[in-house]
Amino acid sequence: MPDTATILLPIPAEGPYTYSVPDGMLLQPGDVVQVPLGPRQVIGAVWDASGGAAGKVDPKKLRPVTLKFDCPPLTEEMRRFVDWVAAWTLSPPGMVLKMVLRVPAALEPLACVPGIQWTGHEPDRATAARTRVLELARNGLSWTKSGLAHAAGSSASVIDGLIRQGVLEVVEMPAGPLVPAPDPTHNLATLEPEQRAAGEELTARTAQGSYSVTLLDGVTGSGKTEVYFEAVAEAVRQGRQVLILLPEIALTSSFLDRFEDRFGVKPGEWHSDISPKNREKLWRQVATGEVRVVAGARSALFLPFSRLGLIIVDEEHDTAYKQEDRVFYNARDMAVVRGHIAGCPVILSSATPSIESRVNADRGRYHYIRLAERYGEASLPDLHTIDMRKSPPPRGGFISPILRAAMAKSLEQGAQSLLFINRRGYAPLTLCRVCGHRFECPNCTTWLVEHRFRGQLQCHHCGHSEPVPEACPNCGTFDHLAACGPGVERLAEEVVGIFPEARTLILSSDLGGGIKRLRMELDAIAKGECDIVIGTQLVAKGHNFPMMTCVGVVDADIGLSNGDPRAAERTFQLLSQVTGRAGRSGGASAGYIQTYLPEHPVIRAIASGDREAFYDREIEARRAAGLPPFGRLAAIIVSAATRREAEEHARAMRRAAKPPSGIMVLGPAEAPIAVVRERHRFRLLVHAQLNVKLQDWLRQWLAECPKERGSIRVQTDVDPQSFV
Ligand code: ADP
Ligand code: ZN
Numbered sequence: 001m002p003d004t005a006t007i008l009l010p011i012p013a014e015g016p017y018t019y020s021v022p023d024g025m026l027l028q029p030g031d032v033v034q035v036p037l038g039p040r041q042v043i044g045a046v047w048d049a050s051g052g053a054a055g056k057v058d059p060k061k062l063r064p065v066t067l068k069f070d071c072p073p074l075t076e077e078m079r080r081f082v083d084w085v086a087a088w089t090l091s092p093p094g095m096v097l098k099m100v101l102r103v104p105a106a107l108e109p110l111a112c113v114p115g116i117q118w119t120g121h122e123p124d125r126a127t128a129a130r131t132r133v134l135e136l137a138r139n140g141l142s143w144t145k146s147g148l149a150h151a152a153g154s155s156a157s158v159i160d161g162l163i164r165q166g167v168l169e170v171v172e173m174p175a176g177p178l179v180p181a182p183d184p185t186h187n188l189a190t191l192e193p194e195q196r197a198a199g200e201e202l203t204a205r206t207a208q209g210s211y212s213v214t215l216l217d218g219v220t221g222s223g224k225t226e227v228y229f230e231a232v233a234e235a236v237r238q239g240r241q242v243l244i245l246l247p248e249i250a251l252t253s254s255f256l257d258r259f260e261d262r263f264g265v266k267p268g269e270w271h272s273d274i275s276p277k278n279r280e281k282l283w284r285q286v287a288t289g290e291v292r293v294v295a296g297a298r299s300a301l302f303l304p305f306s307r308l309g310l311i312i313v314d315e316e317h318d319t320a321y322k323q324e325d326r327v328f329y330n331a332r333d334m335a336v337v338r339g340h341i342a343g344c345p346v347i348l349s350s351a352t353p354s355i356e357s358r359v360n361a362d363r364g365r366y367h368y369i370r371l372a373e374r375y376g377e378a379s380l381p382d383l384h385t386i387d388m389r390k391s392p393p394p395r396g397g398f399i400s401p402i403l404r405a406a407m408a409k410s411l412e413q414g415a416q417s418l419l420f421i422n423r424r425g426y427a428p429l430t431l432c433r434v435c436g437h438r439f440e441c442p443n444c445t446t447w448l449v450e451h452r453f454r455g456q457l458q459c460h461h462c463g464h465s466e467p468v469p470e471a472c473p474n475c476g477t478f479d480h481l482a483a484c485g486p487g488v489e490r491l492a493e494e495v496v497g498i499f500p501e502a503r504t505l506i507l508s509s510d511l512g513g514g515i516k517r518l519r520m521e522l523d524a525i526a527k528g529e530c531d532i533v534i535g536t537q538l539v540a541k542g543h544n545f546p547m548m549t550c551v552g553v554v555d556a557d558i559g560l561s562n563g564d565p566r567a568a569e570r571t572f573q574l575l576s577q578v579t580g581r582a583g584r585s586g587g588a589s590a591g592y593i594q595t596y597l598p599e600h601p602v603i604r605a606i607a608s609g610d611r612e613a614f615y616d617r618e619i620e621a622r623r624a625a626g627l628p629p630f631g632r633l634a635a636i637i638v639s640a641a642t643r644r645e646a647e648e649h650a651r652a653m654r655r656a657a658k659p660p661s662g663i664m665v666l667g668p669a670e671a672p673i674a675v676v677r678e679r680h681r682f683r684l685l686v687h688a689q690l691n692v693k694l695q696d697w698l699r700q701w702l703a704e705c706p707k708e709r710g711s712i713r714v715q716t717d718v719d720p721q722s723f724v
Helices: 053-054 076-089 091-101 128-137 145-153 156-164 195-206 224-237 252-263 278-288 298-303 329-343 355-362 401-412 488-498 514-527 567-579 602-606 613-623 645-656 693-703
Strands: 005-007 017-020 032-037 041-046 113-118 168-173 212-218 241-245 268-270 293-296 308-314 322-325 327-330 346-348 369-373 382-387 418-420 428-433 450-452 456-458 464-468 481-484 504-507 533-534 548-553 591-597 631-640 663-676 679-688 713-720
Touching: 005 032, 005 091, 017 032, 076 327, 076 329, 076 401, 076 713, 091 298, 091 327, 113 128, 113 145, 128 145, 128 156, 145 156, 156 168, 156 382, 195 224, 195 346, 195 369, 212 224, 212 355, 224 241, 224 252, 224 346, 241 298, 241 329, 252 293, 252 514, 268 278, 268 308, 298 504, 308 329, 327 329, 327 713, 329 346, 355 369, 355 464, 355 613, 382 401, 382 602, 401 418, 401 548, 401 591, 481 602, 488 504, 488 533, 504 514, 548 567, 567 591, 567 602, 567 613, 591 602, 602 613, 631 645, 631 663, 631 693, 645 663, 645 679, 679 693, 693 713
Parallel strands: 212 346, 212 369, 241 293, 241 308, 268 293, 308 346, 382 591, 418 533, 418 548, 504 533, 548 591
Antiparallel strands: 005 017, 005 041, 032 041, 113 168, 322 327, 428 481, 450 456, 456 464, 631 679, 631 713, 663 679
């Protein structure tokens, strides 16, 4: 009887499939293979070589494995992680594996590069240049042509001449490592006492090399990066690999420079903006252990590390860690799981930790380190609330006289100001002043946002855009369209009107030029090449702007009333991070928070600098309502081509639900954004107490629900971060 193998495939099936193993092929769990699937060939991984379902199928009818790739097998740790994420998120395990095997080119050994080697022959005539080349090549090692020419101080034509004579030959040589190993002693930091104690604690935990989670909670500018670099150094000394997750790695090029300052080389980089070649090299060299430190976006969590010794999640509270399509997962939480399975320490770092992490620290599940002071001369900005009812902006404007005066002062001193408004474009809503017509997206239930620079009205949910018309499409009146509310572009117009001499820059993700342009602009701000920055939440992400002394939050109330259970937490985090951009290099600095709700507890907590009051209050509110982390939530999103289909399916699912005590099913309710990309959406919310097994029940319920038919799709989002 031929051998069989159980292969997990990157498809939405419930489990692995069984194949026969051709004579002469040896397979072990984790091996990456290619197998036939219908008319296609697909890449999968050996999940359990004992062949679970093999008994039921006549092995002669099984199709054989096509080939086994020459790459290191996925470790047992990695396979357990895949299964764990699948079970937690209620995703097919194959779809999680798909995130691991994203780089098929990396499964083949890296292509060799042409090298030059001495053949043992002597040249017919020795010139000075030829002698220098041969002195280097005589030891028999291979060189790249440009490397050899450069080292010998000769031209490539000298080498070509020696090849023609048969003195040198072209050989294949393995490609070099993508990045050399970091040197833990390259540039030691001199830490301040508070930092040193924190660094020593993290180093000791890393040296111990077992699972633990530490919440590194330090105010903006306290040196959290310097401190966790100590733990990175220790893991490197131990010969282990390190994963550093960053929410906006593509934008934080300064992080890579800081790493290089400390360790002499850049870390391996992983995000959507790196070239396919580097992606391939990185994947492969992470698997072989050659790449020691990776700084990456959330998907780096699925890289095949072979000797993981430390995981760091920087800005652990950031919403960018949540993936909300296909497999819905939170990379912060899954990083903790990966650390647990790998048996290595995890460090969560933030100036505004999530409520979940704070509660875990309070309960002693996580270690807790607090850095309360900024590094060096820097101190936190003085924060002021501006009551917009008492100091309103002039008609048609959004900047109150108080904020305006503060900006003028900072301009006079040659320092920078930052205005923050979390709205892209010119205005969030456009309407006709004659008939009241509002411009809506044809595919979604959303307003179109005017982008005046581009002359477009745009939907931020599906990307639909249309030119701004001259006349109202409803009543035909010309020139009577009104922009309602501010976006960054409109604010910039106001700033230029007030400070025509100032150098003003808008920082927003959709102004064209992509990541490159944003990186250049962030650099320009850091170097002081502009006076006033107007930005969306992009500016809040951990950047270091040494000359920023004045920060104004234009509308602090935007996020407070949107029905999201984390609204208060998000607003607190965003506003603390934004105002935290000020005063990072010493001297007086100030943050101004414009609000119509100065008495709101979140606004008061930020303005008074009493963050503990905010955490105490918010944790109590969550506890009282049984919300995470004192209870658990799962969202079910039903979408379909018509409203009726979506609603009926959602109702049928609700009827099929027989929740035990401790679980409540709420809804269905039409989603706040009821239509996205022409799909109608209804939501159900499952609320569970901590003592029930939420996933087990969800799995059972979903299996008993009517099947998805026609255009109907059901998505499950365990621990949802978004409720729209
Ligand atoms: P955080 O991540 O807590 O906001 P950073 O690690 O970015 O803080 O540090 C803020 C600034 O202070 C950075 O420019 C950093 O280089 C500097 N810094 C912090 N600690 C030290 C130290 N011990 N020695 C020298 N510079 C430091
Ligand atoms: Zn749309």
